[in-house]
Amino acid sequence: MKILVTGGAGFIGSHLCDRLLQENHEVIVVDNLITGSLDNIAHLAGREDFHFIKHDVSNFIYIPGKVDYVMHLASPASPNPNSPFGYPQLPIQTLKVGALGTHNALGVARAHNSQFLLASTSEVYGDPQQHPQKESYWGHVDPVGPRSVYDEAKRFAEAITMAYHRYHGIETHIARIFNTYGPRMRLDDGRVIPNFLCQALREEPLTIYGDGNQTRSFCYVDDLVDGLYRLMLSQEHEPVNLGNPHEMSIQELALTVNRLTKNPAGVQLLADQRAPADPQQRQPDIHRAKEILDWEPQIDLEEGLLKTIDDFRRRL
Ligand code: NAD
Numbered sequence: 001m002k003i004l005v006t007g008g009a010g011f012i013g014s015h016l017c018d019r020l021l022q023e024n025h026e027v028i029v030v031d032n033l034i035t036g037s038l039d040n041i042a043h044l045a046g047r048e049d050f051h052f053i054k055h056d057v058s059n060f061i062y063i064p065g066k067v068d069y070v071m072h073l074a075s076p077a078s079p080n081p082n083s084p085f086g087y088p089q090l091p092i093q094t095l096k097v098g099a100l101g102t103h104n105a106l107g108v109a110r111a112h113n114s115q116f117l118l119a120s121t122s123e124v125y126g127d128p129q130q131h132p133q134k135e136s137y138w139g140h141v142d143p144v145g146p147r148s149v150y151d152e153a154k155r156f157a158e159a160i161t162m163a164y165h166r167y168h169g170i171e172t173h174i175a176r177i178f179n180t181y182g183p184r185m186r187l188d189d190g191r192v193i194p195n196f197l198c199q200a201l202r203e204e205p206l207t208i209y210g211d212g213n214q215t216r217s218f219c220y221v222d223d224l225v226d227g228l229y230r231l232m233l234s235q236e237h238e239p240v241n242l243g244n245p246h247e248m249s250i251q252e253l254a255l256t257v258n259r260l261t262k263n264p265a266g267v268q269l270l271a272d273q274r275a276p277a278d279p280q281q282r283q284p285d286i287h288r289a290k291e292i293l294d295w296e297p298q299i300d301l302e303e304g305l306l307k308t309i310d311d312f313r314r315r316l
């Protein structure tokens, strides 16, 4: 198939391109590089089955020739307010790409009569009051809070994706992605794993925001990409959670990173750095993915962290 990947120069997008090319598809990346980097796809340059177009998908997207599949990943993704690449610093761009960008990407799918996959997020559940989060949970989201620019954009993106499916009959798929990590994440991304790995490799204390009792569940990128690929080939139109159900506290994550990197500097608790809207708990319920896609993560945290540490060590 000829597959359009919006956001393909980003962290997850570039790994997805690798997988799609490995499966003998042709790939066209459309990315404006706002949070991504050409470094992520430099190894693909010059291939006949790979094309890159620098373009903001919040504006009309024109792709000459046929497109069999649109995979829409373009969006800032880091919630960190201190990073220039976090969505709090890119609020309008984030809302526009979730709304206008998704509309344009669906327009390509409609014009080419192709299938469509949306990279949505666990953030549609907000600060969840149901645990673990099932796809049937409607969420607990503040429409005007600091995360709303991302959460509401993705909720709109899901709504318009379902509208194109129901009204125009487009074959659409929605992946609700939970925290994913791995090689090629920006060193200055601001999310917890890049922060901790950079700090550990510099032998600095790991900055824990709050008391570190908040939890997350981290999925290694190869597992996530495998889930996306299976969802892409499935008949499923309703949202499917993709993530690793192994939940841990941020405290526990910090201890694991320090042990694997032999960082002598320990941790630093920064009580006032924890954002008020920071979710307390997050764990995917992946029963639907197991049942429909026969998918579950294979790579445990230590193995995934060791691969990511190697990559960070090379780039630091
Ligand atoms: P990333 O920032 O590395 O990748 C996003 C890519 O989209 C970047 O290359 C960026 O330049 C591009 N982009 C952003 N706005 C654009 C626009 N208007 N036009 C064209 N390109 C644009 O982030 P990521 O972690 O790889 O996330 C990829 C997708 O997965 C995002 O949609 C994100 O919301 C979703 N997601 C990621 C995670 C995670 O843990 N990494 C979790 C949930 C959802």
Ligand code: UDP
Pocket: 078, 079, 080, 179, 190, 191, 192, 193, 195, 196, 207, 208, 209, 210, 214, 216, 250, 274, 275, 278, 279
């Ligand atoms: N966090 C932290 N130290 C850091 C960066 C993040 O303790 O240097 C915490 C953050 O407050 C949150 C969790 O780690 O509770 C995960 O944050 P991240 O930015 O990775 O993304 P989120 O899961 O909130 O979308």
